Amino acid sequence: MKVNTLLQHQKHDFFKFDRKISQLAVLQRIELLSPSLKKVRKFFGRYIFTKFISRYLINPKKVSLKYYHLMSKEILTVSAFLKEKNNILSIGSGIGGLELLILKKYHDTMVHFIEKNYISKKVRYGWDKSNYEAYNSLNSLNFFLLSNGIDKNKFKIFDCDKSKYPNQKFDLIISLYSLDYHYDFNIYKEYLKKVSTKETIFIFDTIRSDYFTKIFKNVSILKDDNQTVHKSKRIACKIFIDE
Numbered sequence: 001m002k003v004n005t006l007l008q009h010q011k012h013d014f015f016k017f018d019r020k021i022s023q024l025a026v027l028q029r030i031e032l033l034s035p036s037l038k039k040v041r042k043f044f045g046r047y048i049f050t051k052f053i054s055r056y057l058i059n060p061k062k063v064s065l066k067y068y069h070l071m072s073k074e075i076l077t078v079s080a081f082l083k084e085k086n087n088i089l090s091i092g093s094g095i096g097g098l099e100l101l102i103l104k105k106y107h108d109t110m111v112h113f114i115e116k117n118y119i120s121k122k123v124r125y126g127w128d129k130s131n132y133e134a135y136n137s138l139n140s141l142n143f144f145l146l147s148n149g150i151d152k153n154k155f156k157i158f159d160c161d162k163s164k165y166p167n168q169k170f171d172l173i174i175s176l177y178s179l180d181y182h183y184d185f186n187i188y189k190e191y192l193k194k195v196s197t198k199e200t201i202f203i204f205d206t207i208r209s210d211y212f213t214k215i216f217k218n219v220s221i222l223k224d225d226n227q228t229v230h231k232s233k234r235i236a237c238k239i240f241i242d243e
């Protein structure tokens, strides 16, 4: 269905977005850009796109609606692992639409976010060996959750470049198109061992799912993105194999 038709029919079904949040969403999920803006991006290059096009040439309402529908699809891919009283760690959530939907549905859930707090000068996609690429603002993430009705006691936000990370056991660790999609899983491996138990489920997107059969006892494929350039798989893993 076209976005304009959706706007008419489902006026209440989208997130409250300001321009800054829409910009972040578009940088995090390039599929939210209209085909014409994708062409403009190609023509002007990454710097102009990051600084100007992604901010001023977008329509926040349309971005919000598309993002809402995207996240409503994403939640279905992880729904088998959701339940009440889940303690969730989210790594690289972006502005947190998926987590917002989870928190709205499961009131007894707590989400800890680990994210970056800056936007790279020229946002680059794909594998980032040094893990310098970032497109988020922790203030905006906080504002997005609060302004869409999430209680401030239901989440905590941690800056990934600061040393203090949440130190507790999690039931579910989620990272969509971030951990091992943009940067090496091994950056977080030792930390993740500390904050998980034999029951913890890890869900993330990767282009090397076979590699994780050597890291985890159980690995199952939730989704296969073979239509996209990166050809990644979304996997659910359990139990670190001791080295």
Ligand SMILES: C[S@@+](CC[C@H](N)C(=O)[O-])C[C@H]1O[C@@H](n2cnc3c(N)ncnc32)[C@H](O)[C@@H]1O
Pocket: 028, 029, 091, 092, 093, 094, 095, 114, 115, 116, 131, 133, 134, 135, 136, 160, 175, 176, 177, 178, 182, 183
């Ligand atoms: C492609 S976006 C995906 C955002 C969101 N998960 C989604 O599915 O829409 C990748 C996110 O990972 C974040 N990121 C990059 N390096 C990170 C790191 N080391 N730890 C946590 N987040 C990171 C970026 O700032 C960005 O918001």
